[in-house]
Amino acid sequence: MLTDRPHPKQAGAAWDSTDIRILSDNSLSGRHAVITGAGSGIGQAIAIRLAELGAHVVGIGRNDNSLRDTEQYTEGTSGSFRWFQADVRDSTLIRSVIAKAAADTGIDILVNNAGGQFYAATDDITDNGFRSVVDLNLNSVFTVISEAKPFLALRGGSIVNISLSGVDRGSVGLAHSLAARAGVLAMTKTIALEWAHLGIRANCVAPGVVISELLPAAIATSLLEDVVPRSVPAGRPTPVADVAELVAYLATPASRMITGQVLQIDGAAHLGRGLHMVNDWPPSHATNS
Template sequence: MIAPRPTAQECKVLPAAALRDRLALVTGAGSGIGRAVALRLLELGASVVGVGRRAQRLAETAELAKTSRFRYQALDLRDRPAAAEFVAGLGGLDLLVNNAGGQFVAPAAEISRRGFDAVTDLNLTAQASLLLAARPGLAARGGRVVNLSLSAPDRGLPGHAHSAAARAGIAALTRSLARRWRAEDIRLFCLAPGTVLTAGAGEELPAGDLARIVARTPLGRDTTPGEVAEWVAALGSGAADAVSGALIEVDGGAGLVAAAALPG
């Protein structure tokens, strides 16, 4: 039995102005999940700084936002000095959403060292550097961090050996920093969506493969961008502050079953 998908409005459960007067930094805000997160945070009263590699996509997010509380900057997080300088210039920070990432599908034996390094850098080491750069600003405001991962990275993801390694690493880093930074009133969470049918997902896998992956989940459905955005907003609002360092899987139960067979 396939569980019904909620409508965009049904996903919205937080009270209006839940994030009023908060400042959030969202990476990868120019498309997909990052755009959905940025727009939802704005709806809840936050001021949002969106970054990403493509200025045009960020400008499109700004057009959808229709508010001066959204500003953006083209930024490649792999440029460590530029990223650190940018984050330092923000001052106090209430929420960091580490969403930027990407991967490609390939058998593990066919992934070149350059390809492996590129994916692990984007999904782990560049994010770790950004976290360290944001630490003073987060500490100044008792801020929160939501790191985006993938469903059950420790289970292994066929065709995504490089990405699974990086995403498992970001989950471990979240747990480690949640322990170390608690004294500075910084809380960290790792959110792992299931299959989110964004344009980016369609570029990585054919529609038939995506459909098979979704069909294998216990709920038999995908995770919507709106659901991910609401979870991010809830974690950023303080509604889930009894949680610390956890990997929260919003994946229709995908982490409970074996991954669908793909090349690699």
């Protein structure tokens, strides 16, 4: 009988390294980047790394205090960081912000990182809840990309949409979010086809379990002690630094032939049990009719 045994932590020299940065200093010097959700977590890590590599970064987010934190973290880098406070779901406002951010400079790198969801069985998701999650994770991404397109086309550019591990496999409790993320993946592939002649590339980056500083301690502990050992074959969460370095690589000429892809950065979680399976599923009272 198969058993649900925990995965041991992946071993090897790669995990002995305290610094995984591989891109040379100033490899993005003079490039212009726009990042949504740049005030915390993955978005903040990407903003800092791009600035370290010499890029001029514009961050967009809802919390001005968080964006100021990102600004402080980028001080002393060879690049720069400025920010706009905006909710990506406000299509009129976000189009205005993108136009202001790129009017004089164009856009070389566009990172759609803003997003979020809540866990609920499909039966428990209301119409409003479903539409709210789709609006945040799909509709707003289209708005940002469509407004940024002429600025990306000035010199050719890289679009990176931050997704989730294992979108194509389904997941208990995330019908609304995965519907949106699947839409983003389909849109990404279509844009890669339609805009390739403009030098615009589009890819999805799909992290696994990321432990950010904003997670409540109880949730972080649950992820590290339960979800990761049972669901990630590598036995480890995905470091935000790894995601940031991959996104930065996708902005360099070395990735000029990579487009229309979903790059899973999840320790093989999309091949294993799945990150979002829950222990009590299916319900114990379920019966066949």
